[in-house]
Amino acid sequence: MSTFARRERLLFADLLETAGPDAPTLCEGWLTRDLAAHVVVRERRPDAAGGILIKQLASRLDRVMAEFAAKPYEELLQLIRSGPPRFSPFSLKQVDELSNTVEFYVHTEDIRRAEPNWTPRELDPVFEDALWSRLDRSARMMGRNAPTGLVLRRPDGQTTVAHRGTPVVTATGQPSELLLFTTGRQKAATVALTGDEEAITTLHTTTQLGL
Numbered sequence: 001m002s003t004f005a006r007r008e009r010l011l012f013a014d015l016l017e018t019a020g021p022d023a024p025t026l027c028e029g030w031l032t033r034d035l036a037a038h039v040v041v042r043e044r045r046p047d048a049a050g051g052i053l054i055k056q057l058a059s060r061l062d063r064v065m066a067e068f069a070a071k072p073y074e075e076l077l078q079l080i081r082s083g084p085p086r087f088s089p090f091s092l093k094q095v096d097e098l099s100n101t102v103e104f105y106v107h108t109e110d111i112r113r114a115e116p117n118w119t120p121r122e123l124d125p126v127f128e129d130a131l132w133s134r135l136d137r138s139a140r141m142m143g144r145n146a147p148t149g150l151v152l153r154r155p156d157g158q159t160t161v162a163h164r165g166t167p168v169v170t171a172t173g174q175p176s177e178l179l180l181f182t183t184g185r186q187k188a189a190t191v192a193l194t195g196d197e198e199a200i201t202t203l204h205t206t207t208q209l210g211l
Helices: 003-019 032-042 047-054 054-069 073-082 093-112 125-142 175-182 197-207
Strands: 149-153 160-163 168-172 192-195
Touching: 003 032, 003 054, 003 073, 003 093, 032 054, 032 073, 032 093, 093 125, 093 175, 125 175, 149 175, 168 197, 192 197
Parallel strands: 149 168
Antiparallel strands: 149 160, 168 192
């Protein structure tokens, strides 16, 4: 597994272990046990994981998720730490790097930022650049349901368009924060929004951002 994906995977597993199975997360309705089950199903049960994106498969996903969530918590943590099985697409290094770096970074923050006294992680510039690269590739897909035009801007001035439309709102922040913002975690992300005031309010509270 690649460096960033492996590092974020182990950090996520360690945080799950420290928090325990019944801690809150930013994922509505999910405790840490549910979040752990989600990650395991995503990597190990492709027959059910399609329900993440395909509504017709959602009931099957819910059923399989419940089965995994009922397993001993320590078993779920071991499955996360050991990584995807050989038959999983995520076992391919390139897929792991492109998909799991973001997956585990975001879900780590789902646990951290659900706590009342969370503090920001200090991320190195190389990792921020890696997150920006992934965000730049997927910005339009993640922002496709935005109710306004949406431009994402790094502090150094680099920009990418997440959604074309008017009025336009510009979200400025580190790539890691912009990634959280565009995956539906607007209230927990540290970004500055500029543009039409009404559009900012609408964008900041919409539940339609994210995959």
